[in-house]
Amino acid sequence: xxxxxxxxxxxxxxxxxxPIINCAYENTAFDYFPWYQQFPGKGxxxxxxxxxxxxxxxxxxxxxxxNKSAKQFSLHIMDSQPGDSATYFCAASDSWGKLQFxxxxxxxxxx
Amino acid sequence: xxxxxxxxxxxxxxxxxxxxxxxxxxxxxxxxxxYRQDPGLGLRLIYFSYxxxxxxxGDIPEGYSVSREKKERFxxxxxxxxxxxxxxxxxASSSPPGQGAFNTGELFFGEGSRLTVL
Numbered sequence: 001x002x003x004x005x006x007x008x009x010x011x012x013x014x015x016x017x018x019p020i021i022n023c024a025y026e027n028t029a030f031d032y033f034p035w036y037q038q039f040p041g042k043g044x045x046x047x048x049x050x051x052x053x054x055x056x057x058x059x060x061x062x063x064x065x066x067n068k069s070a071k072q073f074s075l076h077i078m079d080s081q082p083g084d085s086a087t088y089f090c091a092a093s094d095s096w097g098k099l100q101f102x103x104x105x106x107x108x109x110x111x
Numbered sequence: 112x113x114x115x116x117x118x119x120x121x122x123x124x125x126x127x128x129x130x131x132x133x134x135x136x137x138x139x140x141x142x143x144x145x146y147r148q149d150p151g152l153g154l155r156l157i158y159f160s161y162x163x164x165x166x167x168x169g170d171i172p173e174g175y176s177v178s179r180e181k182k183e184r185f186x187x188x189x190x191x192x193x194x195x196x197x198x199x200x201x202x203a204s205s206s207p208p209g210q211g212a213f214n215t216g217e218l219f220f221g222e223g224s225r226l227t228v229l
Contacts, residue, residue, distance in 0.1 A: 043201055043203070043220030046217045049217075089154065093216070098159070098169075099218065102153050103151055103153040
């Protein structure tokens with residue numbers, strides 16, 4: 001049973017659009033919420049991460065929104081580009097650092 | 112440049128064969144992990160190790176074993192491969208979270224080993 005539920009499974013947006021990926025969790029012991037980006041043929045790589053003491057974090061065109069009371073967090077890709085086409089995984093961990101991953105979202109940005 | 116290297120990118124094995132997947136990291140990380148990636152299921156943890164000769168079961172350890180004889184090397188073993196073990200296998204390493212001001216235990220992944228069991 002997956003401890004982190006991720007949706008949608010896939011989405012297609014045009015260049016400049018804002019793909020949004022949502023994740024939800026139940027375990028209140030989770031205190032670290034990273035997003036990993038995976039390009040075809042490569043392993044996942046850390047993209048951006050947030051801790052529950054903040055509600056939003058931005059790094060370049062990527063923004064995490066975090067709602068602690070709802071136990072939900074989401075990734076927004078601003079001004080998306082074809083080079084952002086990849087699979088995105090949300091994840092969560094407790095203080096021991098063992099990550100639980102979501103099922104992944106395949107994002108396609110068309111030119 | 113930090114690196115996690117998986118020895119085989121593609122393997123084809125027969126049911127019942129013993130399979131070894133090797134992983135080496137050059138970052139002097141204490142923690143090493145083996146994940147399995149399947150469409151719609153994300154990344155599921157098979158085993159992890161936080162020190163040489165130490166291992167802990169992850170979420171799906173059945174049918175797998177691991178070996179860590181040296182800090183930089185972590186091996187995944189399928190004693191008797193089955194068709195339901197056809198998958199992408201990803202190795203990762205990390206330092207324990209909390210070491211250093213901003214260390215959050217970031218995982219560094221290898222490029223994966225795609226195993227097909229016939």
